[in-house]
Amino acid sequence: EPEVTQTPSHQVTQMGQEVILRCVPISNHLYFYWYRQILGQKVEFLVSFYNNEISEKSEIFDDQFSVERPDGSNFTLKIRSTKLEDSAMYFCASRGDREKVKNIQYFGAGTRLSVL
Amino acid sequence: GENVEQHPSTLSVQEGDSAVIKCTYSDSASNYFPWYKQELGKRPQLIIDIRSNVGEKKDQRIAVTLNKTAKHFSLHITETQPEDSAVYFCAARNDYKLSFGAGTTVTVRA
Numbered sequence A: 001e002p003e004v005t006q007t008p009s010h011q012v013t014q015m016g017q018e019v020i021l022r023c024v025p026i027s028n029h030l031y032f033y034w035y036r037q038i039l040g041q042k043v044e045f046l047v048s049f050y051n052n053e054i055s056e057k058s059e060i061f062d063d064q065f066s067v068e069r070p071d072g073s074n075f076t077l078k079i080r081s082t083k084l085e086d087s088a089m090y091f092c093a094s095r096g097d098r099e100k101v102k103n104i105q106y107f108g109a110g111t112r113l114s115v116l
Numbered sequence B: 001g002e003n004v005e006q007h008p009s010t011l012s013v014q015e016g017d018s019a020v021i022k023c024t025y026s027d028s029a030s031n032y033f034p035w036y037k038q039e040l041g042k043r044p045q046l047i048i049d050i051r052s053n054v055g056e057k058k059d060q061r062i063a064v065t066l067n068k069t070a071k072h073f074s075l076h077i078t079e080t081q082p083e084d085s086a087v088y089f090c091a092a093r094n095d096y097k098l099s100f101g102a103g104t105t106v107t108v109r110a
Helices: none
Strands: A005-007 A009-012 A019-024 A033-037 A043-050 A053-057 A065-068 A075-079 A090-095 A113-114 B004-007 B010-014 B019-025 B032-038 B045-051 B057-060 B063-068 B074-077 B085-095 B095-098 B104-109
Touching: A005 B045, A019 A033, A019 A090, A019 A113, A033 B095, A043 A065, A043 B095, A053 B057, A065 B095, A113 B085, B004 B085, B010 B019, B019 B104, B032 B063, B045 B057, B045 B063, B045 B104, B074 B085
Parallel strands: A009 A113, B010 B104
Antiparallel strands: A005 A019, A019 A075, A033 A043, A033 A090, A043 A053, A065 A075, A090 A113, B004 B019, B019 B074, B032 B045, B032 B085, B057 B063, B063 B074, B085 B095, B085 B104
């Protein structure tokens, strides 16, 4: 069964550094998402992306964040200058548009970001 | 925006008993309600979902009910087994953005 893959599984960085989290969505999917989950808390929506542009973003997704689909397979989340409070698990998700499954978002295994 | 409340935060049940998790949502425009199961250190996995034009859906030992008028939906797990132990998240979708509940940690005691 196709899966969303994320790399790296764990990223440790110093405060103020830039990080890029990478995701490879399921190949025929068209809609892409980033969520984050601070330890012990709920999963929170960050941003959705379709047709090479952001379709919606949350208040968490400020100017320090950006997303990109640099080629036909990767979908990246960049945090320009990390803060301690950015430490969380970041999940990528994707979904297709075929009628029977268009609602279902498939999640990657996540990247644990630790900002020191 | 959408606000999803989930209760209880923890649930301990004896193997073979039923588990019920309840969620409420605030935005009447939400029209799709998935439930995800997340085992420790793993990705959230969809276990069942329901659309707003349906009141109940069942898949083997799990079922979901939806009351649109009251804006609440529930997950029911019958004949619980140790492998059902996990964190369960409800979610509500509006414009394809998922808003999640805070999660319920279910522990099934052997």
